[in-house]
Amino acid sequence: MAKIEFKFDIDGALQDEPLLDSYELEYMFHQTRESMVAALERKLDGVVCDEHQQEPSITITGRYDGETEQMDIDYHIDTCCQMFLLKVVNMLNNVN
Numbered sequence: 001m002a003k004i005e006f007k008f009d010i011d012g013a014l015q016d017e018p019l020l021d022s023y024e025l026e027y028m029f030h031q032t033r034e035s036m037v038a039a040l041e042r043k044l045d046g047v048v049c050d051e052h053q054q055e056p057s058i059t060i061t062g063r064y065d066g067e068t069e070q071m072d073i074d075y076h077i078d079t080c081c082q083m084f085l086l087k088v089v090n091m092l093n094n095v096n
C-alpha cells in the first residue's frame with residue numbers, strides 16, 4: 001500500500017477569525033482528506049515499481065486561502081526512481 005501523508009495550511013486572514021470558522025475548516029479538511037485518501041488508495045492499490053519493488057510515497061498539501069475561500073491541493077510524490085515516478089503521475093492523472 002502506498003504511503004499517503006496529508007498536510008493542511010491556511011493562508012490569509014482566516015487564522016484571526018473566530019473559533020466557529022476554524023471548526024468548520026477542520027471539518028472541511030477532514031472531509032477532504034477522507035475522500036482524497038480513499039481515492040488515492042483505490043488508484044494506487046498494489047502499485048509497486050517493476051524494477052525496485054518499492055511503493056510510492058505521497059504527500060498531499062491542502063492550502064486554504066482565506067481571501068478567496070478556495071482550497072488548493074498539491075501533490076508531492078516520492079519514488080525510488082524516475083521511471084516509476086512517471087508511472088505514478090500518469091496513474092494519478094488518469095482520474096475517475
Ligand SMILES: [Zn+2]
Pocket residue numbers: 049050051052053054079080081084
Ligand atoms: Zn524504481
